Amino acid sequence: MAEFFTILVVRPAAEPSCLQSPIYSNAMQRRLSEEFALVVADSRNAKVKSGFSVQFIPFSDPRSTKLWSELPLSTFRVHLVQQKKDESGIISLVNRVAPESDAKALMAQMKAEGGLGGRSKIGENSAFVSTTKFEEGLLFDSTVNLKHLTNAGLQMGGLAAHELGHAMGIPKNQGNGLMSNQKFVIDLEDSNVPISRVHFEPNDKKIILPTLEGIAGKK
Ligand SMILES: [Zn+2]
Numbered sequence: 001m002a003e004f005f006t007i008l009v010v011r012p013a014a015e016p017s018c019l020q021s022p023i024y025s026n027a028m029q030r031r032l033s034e035e036f037a038l039v040v041a042d043s044r045n046a047k048v049k050s051g052f053s054v055q056f057i058p059f060s061d062p063r064s065t066k067l068w069s070e071l072p073l074s075t076f077r078v079h080l081v082q083q084k085k086d087e088s089g090i091i092s093l094v095n096r097v098a099p100e101s102d103a104k105a106l107m108a109q110m111k112a113e114g115g116l117g118g119r120s121k122i123g124e125n126s127a128f129v130s131t132t133k134f135e136e137g138l139l140f141d142s143t144v145n146l147k148h149l150t151n152a153g154l155q156m157g158g159l160a161a162h163e164l165g166h167a168m169g170i171p172k173n174q175g176n177g178l179m180s181n182q183k184f185v186i187d188l189e190d191s192n193v194p195i196s197r198v199h200f201e202p203n204d205k206k207i208i209l210p211t212l213e214g215i216a217g218k219k
Contacts, residue, residue, distance in 0.1 A: 001046065003053040004216060007032055007164065008077045012131060013059040013089060023146055024153040029054045031157025032164075035178065039200050039208055047216035048209065052076075068098050068126045073215045076125045076167055078160050083110050083130035090128070098126050127163035129156070148188035151196070158195040159184050165204060169211040177201035 009028070011020075036052045043049045057063060063071065064079070071077060079097075081090045090110075091103040110130050158178060165179050173181035177198045187193040200208065 001050040004047040004050045004074055005036075005052045005212065006072075006075045007036070007052050007054045008063055008075060009054065009056045009160065010061070010064045010077060010079045011056060011058050012080050012082050012086075013093075014082065014086065021149050023149040024156075025056050027150045027153025028157040028160065029056065029153075031154045032161055035158070035161040035199060036164075039205050040212065042205060043209055043213065045213045045216050048212045065093070065096055067096075071125060073125065076127070076164055078127045078129055078164060080131050080156075081110075081128055083107070094128070125167055127160065127167045129160050129163055131156070144188070151188050151190040151193075152186055155184075155186055155190075155193060155195055158198070161200075162195075165200065165208060168208045170204060170207050175201045175203055177204060179204045 009025075009032075032054045033052065040048050040051045059065075063075075063077070068077070077097075079093065081093070083090060087107060090107065094101055094103040094106055106128070110128065162178050170179055173179055178195070178200050180194075180198065182194050184195060185193065190196055
């Protein structure tokens with residue numbers, strides 16, 4: 001059975017060159033696939049168990065700017081945004097794709113956590129992840145190597161998974177795993193970054209799986 005769910009990762013409108021690296025995006029894609037494969041492995045619902053296809057799309061793709069309610073319920077969208085460089089662009093994006101949300105409050109949360117996601121307040125199935133930490137870490141550094149790009153992709157994949165966890169129904173940070181209240185930093189050497197080594201915990205799955213099973217049941 002092909003994957004029932006889709007995660008669409010939307011690249012930033014104006015993209016710094018390092019974000020185009022397939023090494024980075026493949027690592028991010030791999031992390032997202034692995035984390036959600038672990039979540040659905042426990043489900044007895046065949047559609048849920050079929051899991052997620054993770055796709056990167058350019059901002060020019062029409063699915064990037066659709067209202068959240070125009071996307072299929074089985075699609076979860078993550079916008080990668082440049083919080084520091086393009087605050088007004090993000091506010092207009094949020095107003096366009098999730099107009100019932102408070103864009104200013106979202107910006108404050110993004111600054112604190114590095115991203116945000118939610119079902120009711122910012123639009124069902126939507127999450128936004130700031131690439132700022134990533135850009136600060138390596139954009140203009142000529143010493144960036146394959147290992148750095150891989151580490152950054154894995155760590156950004158972890159942050160995107162956290163925000164999607166909120167979009168799948170977890171209201172607040174919890175526990176010691178991917179949904180914990182950790183401060184997100186990109187560490188290119190990956191020497192001491194908790195987000196590299198944590199997964200969704202049983203209490204996270206208890207919320208995410210019923211959300212996914214509810215969506216699968218509606219089709
Ligand atoms: Zn959170």
